[in-house]
Amino acid sequence: MESKGEYLSRREPAQEQTAPARREMIRTENLVKVFPGGNRAVDGLTFSVYEGEIFGFLGPNGAGKSTTIMILTTLLAATEGRAFVSGYNVSRDREQVRLHLGYVSQVLAVDDALSGEENLWLQAGFYNLSRQERKKRVDEVLELVGLQQRRKDLVETYSGGMRKRLDIAAGLIHRPRVLFLDEPTLGLDIQTRREIWSYIRRLREEAGMTILLTTHYMEEADQICERIGIIDHGRLMVVDTPANLKKSLGGDLIFFDFAAATGEEQRERALQRLREQPFIQKISPRGSEAHGFVAVTADGEADLPRFFAALAEINVKVSRVTLKVPSLDDVFLAFTGSELREEHGDKEKHMQERFTMRRLRT
Ligand SMILES: Nc1ncnc2c1ncn2[C@@H]1O[C@H](COP(=O)(O)OP(=O)(O)O)[C@@H](O)[C@H]1O
Ligand SMILES: [Mg+2]
Numbered sequence: 001m002e003s004k005g006e007y008l009s010r011r012e013p014a015q016e017q018t019a020p021a022r023r024e025m026i027r028t029e030n031l032v033k034v035f036p037g038g039n040r041a042v043d044g045l046t047f048s049v050y051e052g053e054i055f056g057f058l059g060p061n062g063a064g065k066s067t068t069i070m071i072l073t074t075l076l077a078a079t080e081g082r083a084f085v086s087g088y089n090v091s092r093d094r095e096q097v098r099l100h101l102g103y104v105s106q107v108l109a110v111d112d113a114l115s116g117e118e119n120l121w122l123q124a125g126f127y128n129l130s131r132q133e134r135k136k137r138v139d140e141v142l143e144l145v146g147l148q149q150r151r152k153d154l155v156e157t158y159s160g161g162m163r164k165r166l167d168i169a170a171g172l173i174h175r176p177r178v179l180f181l182d183e184p185t186l187g188l189d190i191q192t193r194r195e196i197w198s199y200i201r202r203l204r205e206e207a208g209m210t211i212l213l214t215t216h217y218m219e220e221a222d223q224i225c226e227r228i229g230i231i232d233h234g235r236l237m238v239v240d241t242p243a244n245l246k247k248s249l250g251g252d253l254i255f256f257d258f259a260a261a262t263g264e265e266q267r268e269r270a271l272q273r274l275r276e277q278p279f280i281q282k283i284s285p286r287g288s289e290a291h292g293f294v295a296v297t298a299d300g301e302a303d304l305p306r307f308f309a310a311l312a313e314i315n316v317k318v319s320r321v322t323l324k325v326p327s328l329d330d331v332f333l334a335f336t337g338s339e340l341r342e343e344h345g346d347k348e349k350h351m352q353e354r355f356t357m358r359r360l361r362t
Contacts, residue, residue: 022050024084025178025210026072031081033067033234041067043234045081049178049212049227054204056225057214058332064234065214066106069180072212073103085178102176106183110155110166116142117151123170141169144207145199161192165199172203179203181213185220193217197224218328228328230335237335242328249326249334250281252300254307258291259317267291270316277310279303291319300325 026049033042042064049055057065070076072083074094083090086100110119117138124134142148145165155163164184171179184200185193201224203209215221221228222242229239238245258267271293274280279297286292297303300323311318 024048024087025051025053026055026083026085026212028068028072028083029081031068031071031083032079033064033071033076034079041234042071042078045231045234045236047229047236047239049210051210052204052208053227054200054211054213054225056221056228057212057231058216058218058221058225058228058328059214059231060216063231065231066182067234068231069103069182069212069214073101073180074098075103099174100177102171102174102179104168104171104179104181104184106186108163108167110163110170112156113154115152115154116147116158116162116166116169119155119166120170120173123173127174137173137175141172144172144203145169159192160188161195164188164192164196168199168203172207176209178210178212181211183214183216185215185217193220200224218332222328230332232336245328245331246326249330250296251298252296252303253324253326254295254297254300254304255286255320255322255324256293256295256307256318257320258293259319260291262291262316266316269314270311273310273314273316274307277306279306 026047028045028047031042031045032040034040045064045068057063057068059065067076071078072085072090074090074097077091085097088096088100090097110116111122114122120138120141121134124137129137139148142151145168147162147165147169150158150162155166158166168181168184181200185196188196197220200211200213204211213225225242227239227241228245230237230245238248240248258270262270271283274283274295279299280295280303281298282296284294286294295307297307304321304323307321308318
C-alpha cells in the first residue's frame, strides 16, 4: 500500500549515516523522578530501545511505568538523569521530541459524539497540514488500525477495541517513528486484547515503528514484546527477551509426588539417585508437602522418560508428575519476590486516571 510506504520511507537523514546495526530510538541514563513529598517513582532507570523493537515495561501498579513514559514524552520533567527519543534530548529538544513520537495514554481520548473520521480530522488539525495531506493521513491511519469500513459511524457505536484502535490511530497522524502505548489493553477482555496485539504488531511490521508499551498483563508482555523490562518500585530488575527470562530460571520444571506408601529411607535413596542424574540440575522440596518435590531440568520433554527410568531402576513409585515450562509469572516472582496482580482496584484506577493527560499535541 502506498500509504504504508510513506511510513517506511520517512527517515531522519542527519542521523542515518552514523547508524550502527541497530539504532537506539529511546535511551535513558540513570533517570530519576522524585515527586513533591519525596515519592521516588522512578529510581535510576537506564535502558535502550532499538529501532523496530517492541519493548515492554512489565510491572505492578505504582511501579513507575506511566511516570517514565511521561518523562520520555516531555510531559513531566525528570529530577535526575537524561533521556533521548530519536536522538533528541527530552528536556532540551522538546519540540523535536514531540514531532518524533506518538503517545497514547491509559485513558481513551476519543470523542463519542463524533465519527471515527471526524475524530481523526480534528487530530490532524493540530498539525500544519494541507487539506489534501490531512485526508491522506486520515486514510492511512484508518487503514493501519482496520477502521476504514466504520469511519463514518459515530464512535458511540464502536466496541471497546475499536475505540482503542481509533485512539491509537489518532496518535499516528503525524507519522511518528516512536510510539508510546501506556497500558494499551487496560480493562479490555482477552479477545479484544488479542485483536489489539495484532494491530500493534502490524505497526511494527508494516510501518516500521519502534514501540514502548507498558503493561501489567504477563501474557501481553510475553506475546508481543521482543524484550521486556521488569520494573518494580521505579527500578528495572532485569531486561531480556521473554524466552531468555524464562530460561534464566534454569530450565523446565518437573513437579512430582512420591507415592503415599514411600517410606522416608526409600525417599532419600530416590532423591539421592535423582541428584546423581546428569540431566537434573536441582531438586527442591515443594513447600510443606513431605512427598512433593520439584526437579529442574534443561529439557523437560526429553528428560521426563529418563526421570521415570532412574526411579524404576530402584523401584520407587511416584504418584503425580507435572511438567511445567516456567512462565513469566515464575520469572516475575523470582525477580521481584511478589506476584503480579492482574486486576486493578478501583482506587488505583482512579489514581491512574487522575495522572493521565491527553495525547500530545505539537
Ligand atoms: N503527580 C504525582 N504526584 C505524586 N505522586 C505520583 C504522581 N504520579 C504518580 N505518582 C506516584 O508515583 C508512583 C508511580 O506511579 P506510576 O508511574 O503511575 O506507576 P504505574 O504506571 O507503573 O502504575 C506511584 O506511587 C504513584 O502514586
Ligand atoms: Mg500506569
